[in-house]
Amino acid sequence: MSPATVQLQRAAVLHGPRDLRLEERPFWPPQYNYAQVAIQSTGLCGSDLHYYLEGRNGDFALQAPLVLGHESAGVITAVGPGVTNLAIGQRVAIEAGVMCKKCNYCQAGRYNLCKDMHFASSAKTFPHLDGTLQDRMNHPADAIHPLPDNCSFDQAALAEPLSVLIHAARRAKLASGQRVLVFGTGSIGILACALANAYGASRVVAIDINETRLDFAKSHGFASQTYCLPKVDKAKTPEEQLRRAKDNVSAILSKFNEPEGFDVVFECTGAEPCIQMSIHAAVTGGKVMLIGMGSRNVMLPLSAAALREVDIQGSFRYANTYPEALKLLGSGKLRNVEKLITHRVPLADTTRAFELLARGKDENGNMVMKIIIGPSS
Numbered sequence: 001m002s003p004a005t006v007q008l009q010r011a012a013v014l015h016g017p018r019d020l021r022l023e024e025r026p027f028w029p030p031q032y033n034y035a036q037v038a039i040q041s042t043g044l045c046g047s048d049l050h051y052y053l054e055g056r057n058g059d060f061a062l063q064a065p066l067v068l069g070h071e072s073a074g075v076i077t078a079v080g081p082g083v084t085n086l087a088i089g090q091r092v093a094i095e096a097g098v099m100c101k102k103c104n105y106c107q108a109g110r111y112n113l114c115k116d117m118h119f120a121s122s123a124k125t126f127p128h129l130d131g132t133l134q135d136r137m138n139h140p141a142d143a144i145h146p147l148p149d150n151c152s153f154d155q156a157a158l159a160e161p162l163s164v165l166i167h168a169a170r171r172a173k174l175a176s177g178q179r180v181l182v183f184g185t186g187s188i189g190i191l192a193c194a195l196a197n198a199y200g201a202s203r204v205v206a207i208d209i210n211e212t213r214l215d216f217a218k219s220h221g222f223a224s225q226t227y228c229l230p231k232v233d234k235a236k237t238p239e240e241q242l243r244r245a246k247d248n249v250s251a252i253l254s255k256f257n258e259p260e261g262f263d264v265v266f267e268c269t270g271a272e273p274c275i276q277m278s279i280h281a282a283v284t285g286g287k288v289m290l291i292g293m294g295s296r297n298v299m300l301p302l303s304a305a306a307l308r309e310v311d312i313q314g315s316f317r318y319a320n321t322y323p324e325a326l327k328l329l330g331s332g333k334l335r336n337v338e339k340l341i342t343h344r345v346p347l348a349d350t351t352r353a354f355e356l357l358a359r360g361k362d363e364n365g366n367m368v369m370k371i372i373i374g375p376s377s
Helices: 046-054 153-157 159-172 187-198 211-219 238-255 272-281 302-306 322-331 347-359
Strands: 007-016 019-027 034-043 071-079 091-094 136-140 144-146 179-183 203-208 225-228 262-267 282-290 311-314 341-346 370-374
Touching: 007 347, 019 347, 034 153, 046 347, 071 136, 071 153, 071 159, 091 153, 144 322, 153 159, 153 322, 153 370, 159 187, 159 262, 159 282, 159 322, 179 187, 179 272, 187 203, 187 211, 187 262, 203 211, 211 225, 238 272, 262 272, 272 282, 272 302, 341 347, 347 370
Parallel strands: 179 203, 179 262, 203 225, 262 282, 282 311, 341 370
Antiparallel strands: 007 019, 034 071, 034 136, 034 370, 071 091, 091 144
8 A cells, every 4th residue: 555545543542641642543454354443432441541540550551652442332434354244334332352262261251361362452461452542443343243223322332331240240140139239339330230220130229438429320210229438537457447347337238227238249349448348248148249440459358258158259351241231222221321421522632531530520510420432522
């Protein structure tokens, strides 16, 4: 291809902490078994924010400029050789992980655990795989999913975080009639509430330290009841923190008249005190799903779990969830889920979007929950 025919597109490229640059980059036709997607909606995630603020997400630090974004939907603009499941003009969602398809985990259908997984917008692997904060993106066709007719691009961008909860719910064997407790009312916690309701939970209770977010969860019907944890000074000793966790749960269970606890607890904060409380809050024989990413090393009241056969289960990303996520998003069963999207920002203003997300409130004092980046305002 001659230089005169090279086509350029815009990309929001992170070079370091708070160093995000809108650049023009060439884009190329998709290769074998790949398709090209014109990105219409990308939701900003907490991991994206960590990269923006710190240049790293936990152990994964930038080693080269990186395009962030992995919660996305758009339109097929080209298909490469060998692609038969997609067509130009088709509306789709992008599943951001590219797995090896050869290892035992991939062969068993648990490709989220693939050690050779390349995940768009993650610095875990090098060279990094760029994410979706760009005008167009080439991606493996088998990780691109058609949208139901009644699912918008913005709703489809929620398929990625919703998949995290579907995967966790499958591991927990979440069933109709169960009582569900959710720690954390960020976007993941809200989606945990929404999914529990869609699965027929008899009761969904949400806990946080942020009254504004709890009000949001209750007013839009995501949680039937809420509880705001008191803000207190940090415990001086691990023993004091464990005692506080047990005392807090006693107050919570008393308030909601659930002396035995909840059948399933979704821990969506990653905060050590909440993880400790989750164990005490689960009913005997219940389940605690660890979804939030936060504290790396946590002291747990393991005897309180072991002696009551409370299962503590990890849940990492997702596998084989996108069809169900998109079907749910298009079905109307996730009532008010579009309310999660509080702000929409054009790609050219991505830096402003990250600063909004970091503050948690916009210029008018309104709560920021989920920001969607689109090609234009």
